[in-house]
Amino acid sequence: MAVEKPRAIIRRTLLTDNQVLRAILGICSSLAVTNTMKNSLVMGLGLSFVTGLSSLTLSALRSVIPHRVRMLVQTLVISAYVIFVDLLLKAYLPDISKQLGPYVGLIITNCIIMGRAEAYAQSNPPIPAMIDGLFAGLGYTGVLLIISLIREILGFGTVFGMKVAFEGFVPWTIMIMPPAAFFIIGSIIWAISARQAKQAAKQAR
Amino acid sequence: MKKGHVYTLLFMLLISAVLTFALAAAYEGFKPAIRKNAALQEQRAVLYALGLDTGLKDAEVEAFYKDSIREGELNGVPVLVYGQGGPQAYAVPFEGSALWGALRGYLGVSAPLDQITGVVFTYQNETPGLGGRINEEVYKEQFRGLPITPDTVLSYGEGLDAVTGATQTSAAVLRTLNKALRESIFPGEAK
Numbered sequence: 001m002a003v004e005k006p007r008a009i010i011r012r013t014l015l016t017d018n019q020v021l022r023a024i025l026g027i028c029s030s031l032a033v034t035n036t037m038k039n040s041l042v043m044g045l046g047l048s049f050v051t052g053l054s055s056l057t058l059s060a061l062r063s064v065i066p067h068r069v070r071m072l073v074q075t076l077v078i079s080a081y082v083i084f085v086d087l088l089l090k091a092y093l094p095d096i097s098k099q100l101g102p103y104v105g106l107i108i109t110n111c112i113i114m115g116r117a118e119a120y121a122q123s124n125p126p127i128p129a130m131i132d133g134l135f136a137g138l139g140y141t142g143v144l145l146i147i148s149l150i151r152e153i154l155g156f157g158t159v160f161g162m163k164v165a166f167e168g169f170v171p172w173t174i175m176i177m178p179p180a181a182f183f184i185i186g187s188i189i190w191a192i193s194a195r196q197a198k199q200a201a202k203q204a205r
Numbered sequence: 206m207k208k209g210h211v212y213t214l215l216f217m218l219l220i221s222a223v224l225t226f227a228l229a230a231a232y233e234g235f236k237p238a239i240r241k242n243a244a245l246q247e248q249r250a251v252l253y254a255l256g257l258d259t260g261l262k263d264a265e266v267e268a269f270y271k272d273s274i275r276e277g278e279l280n281g282v283p284v285l286v287y288g289q290g291g292p293q294a295y296a297v298p299f300e301g302s303a304l305w306g307a308l309r310g311y312l313g314v315s316a317p318l319d320q321i322t323g324v325v326f327t328y329q330n331e332t333p334g335l336g337g338r339i340n341e342e343v344y345k346e347q348f349r350g351l352p353i354t355p356d357t358v359l360s361y362g363e364g365l366d367a368v369t370g371a372t373q374t375s376a377a378v379l380r381t382l383n384k385a386l387r388e389s390i391f392p393g394e395a396k
Contacts, residue, residue: 061220066213073220080224084231091238094246102333 003124006131013135020143020185021192025111030144031181033103037160040148042089042096043103044141048134050081051113055121055133062122074117075108082107112136147184151175247327248274254296254313255287256322256349282389285311292316297389301381304373306330312385314353324348324382336374344368348382355391358383 004012019025026047033039054077058065065073086104089097097104107113116136121129152158155175157165165171174180208216245263248270252258261269277286277295285296296311308329313322324345331337338344347365359379361367367375 064216066208066216069213069217072217076220076224080228083228087231087235087239090242091235094242101337 003128006128009128009131010135013132014139014142018139018143018192019112019115019136020140021189023112023115024189025115026140027185029103029106029110030140030147030185031178033100034144034148034151034181035155035176036152036158037145037148038096039099040144041141042093043100043107044137044144046085046089046104047107047110047112047140048137050078050085050107051116051137052130052134053081054078054113055116056126056130058117059121059124059126059129065122070122071114071118074114078113078117079108112140143185143188146188147181150184151180155180250325250327251285251296251311253345254311254323254325255285255294256313257287258323280389280392282392284389288316294322297385299381299385299389301377301384303329303331303377303381304336304371305332308377308381312382312390314390318390319352319354321348321351321353331371331374336368336371338368338371339374339378353386353390357386359386 013019017023020027020030029043029047033043054074057077058074061073082105085107086097089100089104113133116129116133120132124132149159152160152175153164154172157163157169157171172180245266248266249258251274252261252266252270255274257273273289274285274287274296277284277292279286279295279297282297284298286292287294287296293316294313295316296313299308299310299312301308306329308326310324310326310328312324314320315322326340326345329337329339331339344366351359351365359365359382361375361379
């Protein structure tokens with residue numbers, strides 16, 4: 001298999017094959033942490049860091065990992081990086097660590113990371129694998145930020161904690177709760193799928 | 206890429222050892238910062254229980270705490286005392302078990318032991334969004350200013366609401382607080 005060019009990987013992971021919108025992975029945390037932009041950003045960066053480094057590590061080790069226990073090794077490597085992120089947040093961003101609470105530990109269970117490890121890192125060289133993991137994470141971050149922008153404005157009247165709403169704005173309580181993210185993600189996925197279907201139809205003609 | 210059992214076993218042992226060692230090293234490096242944050246959180250919790258929650262900045266909390274809080278005793282139980290000259294309020298540490306795990310925190314009482322100045326939880330492992338909501342202001346603030354006497358047994362009802370959907374956790378909180386009242390604040394008094 002020919003190695004993909006970095007630009008192609010970036011384009012694929014951010015747009016055409018976005019993990020949240022196209023592969024429908026990482027939905028749990030997309031519903032949970034997107035009520036404020038700050039939480040989304042930290043969660044996204046944490047996930048990008050973990051996915052990038054775990055893909056790099058697993059790809060570098062791919063010829064020595066026994067095939068039968070590869071998933072155990074993947075989980076082990078991913079957990080190690082997640083615990084590292086957790087320690088980092090506890091040490092330097094205690095407030096965010098407290099707000100994200102159990103979700104940081106749950107990065108381990110985010111399907112995107114193991115998805116990239118299984119689908120890409122185990123059959124590609126380390127550097128492309130790292131780029132693939134990192135940008136798959138950043139693609140996830142981008143989607144989280146879009147969802148949280150909508151939710152934070154309508155739910156709190158703020159952007160990154162700064163007030164943007166006009167006087168007398170009544171916050172929509174539902175926007176703070178997970179169901180709101182469900183509707184927003186659904187709408188975005190619908191819009192993108194419709195657009196891609198249209199493009200595919202055009203190409204077919 | 207078929208590899209033998211011995212290789213697989215050794216590989217797992219080796220990678221586990223390497224990763225564990227790396228994490229242990231990272232933890233050692235972060236420990237001072239993590240400890241400092243934990244201490245700050247503990248101090249903020251004590252101030253909250255004592256009703257001194259005045260929106261201090263992180264840097265100010267430590268100085269304020271040092272100036273106004275000292276370690277003391279209440280009926281032989283180690284507590285934290287607030288007040289220059291005479292004590293004005295006590296923060297009594299409590300520990301109990303809730304639905305999923307231990308529950309720790311401070312129960313603040315005024316010095317004449319006639320009202321609760323505040324309740325705070327420093328450790329809890331309850332379900333986020335359900336039992337975990339005991340950490341929310343709406344729940345904790347209910348305890349502030351409640352009158353107490355040696356006969357007081359807290360119960361939900363008028364003026365004190367449990368958390369909806371978290372019956373077990375809510376009951377565990379009162380059980381723990383009542384135990385603290387009985388054993389630490391009014392020990393040996395007739396019930």
